Amino acid sequence: MIHTRAQSILLDLGIHTEPKGLAVGNRWVAGHGPTFSAHSPIDGVELASLTVASPDQVSQATSAAREAFVSWRVVPAPVRGELVRRIGDRLRHHKSDLAELVSWETGKITQESLGEVQEMIDVCDFAVGLSRQLYGRTIASERPLHRLTEQWHPLGPVGVISAFNFPVAVWAWNTMIALVCGDPVVWKPSEKGTLCAIACHSIAAGVAAEMPEAHQGLLSLVIGDAETGKAIADSPDLPLVSATGSVPMGRDVAVRVARRLGRSLLELGGNNGMIVAPSADLELATRSILFAAVGTCGQRCTSLRRLYVHDSIADPMAEQLKKLYARLPIGDPTTDGTLVGPLIDERAILAMQDALAAAREQGGTIFGGDQITNQVPAGGFYVRPAIVEIAADAPIVQQETFAPILYLMRYSDLDDAIAMHNGVPQGLASAILTNDVREAELFCSPAGSDCGIANVNIGTSGAEIGGAFGGEKETGGGRESGSDSWKAYMRRATNTVNYSPELPLAQGIQFDLD
Template sequence: MTLPAADELQSAAEKALGRCGVDLQAGEHDVVSPVNGRPLASLRWQDAGDVEAAVARAGEAFRTWRTVPAPVRGGLVRRFGELLREHKDDLATLVSLEVGKITSEARGEVQEMIDICEFAVGLSRQLYGRTISSERPGHRLMETWHPLGVVGVISAFNFPVAVWSWNTAIALVCGDPVVWKPSELAPLSALAAAALLDRAIAEQGAPEGLSQVLVGGPDVGEALVGSRGIALLSATGSTRMGRAVGPRVADRFGRSLLELGGNNAAVVTPSADLDLTTRGIVFSAAGTAGQRCTTMRRVIVHADVVDEVTERVAAAYGRLPIGSPVQEGTLVGPLIGGRAYDAMQAALEEARAQGGEVVVGGGRRFADEAPDAYYVEPAVVRMPAQTDVVRRETFAPILYVLPYRTLDEAIALNNDVPQGLSSSIFTGDQAEAERFLAADGSDCGIVNVNIGTSGAEIGGAFGGEKETGGGRESGSDAWKSYMRRATNTINYSGELPLAQGVTFTV
């Protein structure tokens, strides 16, 4: 395979940015494409000093936006969704060029943005409170929900625009402005997405400062975390990052919504449909070159079928087309960069030292053609037990195969990792499925039956437990994170009875 030339990718990026309304100003920081390891563009970064000014502008916008009726706020998000539809291919192109996603996955990420806009528009008419029975006659007790304040978003490279949109679409209908610090590895798609929202804001007459993007390094993220003007800080990244972010936000009594590491497993029982199982495993484990937070990293297979499942998956891996993500037919694109490659090789070496056997994969492709691009063969590794390397997340396409005998043993293996994001079971037995879904089954935030661990829909809340951080984004009642609750008591009795039978007469 011949990888695209640098000028070809630069031209594609420039055209996509222009159509989205971005007039790119060159700066001193290169944006490097993992497709060929060469620069796509250069940008000027903002610094920590720009953060408070952005937060102040957002605070000013909040004072206006919180008084706008929620269905009217939904009209802005509706228009944003329309613009995303118009520019779906442009945004997908930028996602592919910046983070190496194959075209269908990049388009799928933009479709997630469109979907969350549709969800949020409906939500704008469903920000329901409740009425509660009061113990006092002539009183009404109720709950109401109000806009919270400025929302700060720190997103990771692997979903450079979708995760921001999950937060932003819901925050906007809830009455909150957003200040976004995207990954420094993927600023172009962020600028394009933000430009489309800016256009919608202008067309709808919404206040300036409602949406802002800050392109910069870790100092920008740290300033956003520490800003007292940020009411909710939503951060996606590693568990290590979450350990730094959570306490700092808590120290200033802010709210945090953390989406951190995953070490996701599938249990395969003897009753599973192995054709369906193989397809589910391969997409979840090798898709996005193993760089999803929901990537399947462990497959826990009953001893009666472990050899067959391993052989099926290894054979499928041997057929995977690896190469340029913008070339038709490719299923596995590049790793984001050299550090990811080094981490993968170190994990494979550690797995061997802990008794593992690399069944297939692990090698590098196109190193001579593109020494600064890192294409790898997804690896399958059989392990005798769940060792230290298996319990640690490696953000690369390594799938560890573990045997089990009883379903209780399989569930214990699934849960015996620090992370708790996504899990699944492949089975034809309803009782096995229900056991996995039960309170003493999988301890993850996402628990699936007969599908893989990745590919969540926006209608359900997304997030996980334990070192995954406990946050919930996207669907269901995740909107409550972006609002504040007030309990209201209305006395229309003309008397003043006190609760709990208290008497206090003056």
């Protein structure tokens, strides 16, 4: 059963088949698992009630993907790119409908939902170009009349486990790149992004259905819980599993995939930091901080959590941020002018309150952070973003709370600030606000930020798809989207071709019978 408005959006998207627990291509199969209910964080209304797939049903999707791989891997990459181009065109046509569904199911404001759908479209464009650029290389051989080269071949079916906060973009980052690389995809979305997943899968599978029958297992969707995700991680049919989510989830996936000697691509914790230097443009800084800290109600993996401000400007910066926080329009994310929507669920509110209580016990001074019940939709999960002035060595600063909490700390020496910035377990996104080129270059150098993303004079969030996205330490080390991230979805083959009448051995080894 699906909520009337959500059903209307799905119909507008051309989805007339009643969704069930498992889809292989555009063929739906009833789930064998428990009944699952999805609710909107906007007002708590039930959006869908579905019987989800059980872990033992995962093999239906992975087997179909394995069969599709046999034919898909030999399709020329530019032809594979044509499929992705057509998916991108269909996403363009349905951009506003998809964005509305993202807002309804995850609580994102309309502008951010539109931006997330645009990410899918952008990565389709990127992948289409990539389909003609899966380059190998030629290497100088030490042997005469020999050619030494590298080729990149399709790896095999890819499992994608995505999180609620980017319910469609993360799937597209992986899927569009995987498709042009020659790999089918089995997708297990977050339970909190089920309808978004149904919509995106149905659009893409509808395009793929126009391909020959042998390719019908290219795209599968498995709606399930954590046990279903474990079955994907355990599946020997999936040589690569890309997982986005919490650090505990990533550790479990990594162990399961490593146990069978597969590959895992992990995007996990953030706890992102920013340094504001004395030379920074303070207006630019406050604008950067505001979006990075409160955008998506602090539920981006790249959300700004830790702010290190130089002593000389800390007081005015704190006061300016508090004024801006006090003016934030908080409420229904589908209403024009709203900048902060709800947290995803009640558990997120409780985690935020626990973190603020710990910060208070550790000497923090808190501005904001209270739950809002007035002038917001009843049944939703709304909070006022918090600023916590606290010492940099407070234990709570080491933890990432997926909520709009900004820890504001002070520094006097840049080297100390960088050390404090790097002194957490996570390593995803980072930034420095400065007009001093030496400070900027130091921050981006090997002696600077230890994160996968290091920005200058912009915030920590809002990455473009052209660059490789990912981080180090507890963030997991994975890289998705742009640059050469495509190599994770392929296998490398080194070829030596002897076109001489002789057989010289490498390293000058002599091995001849008398």
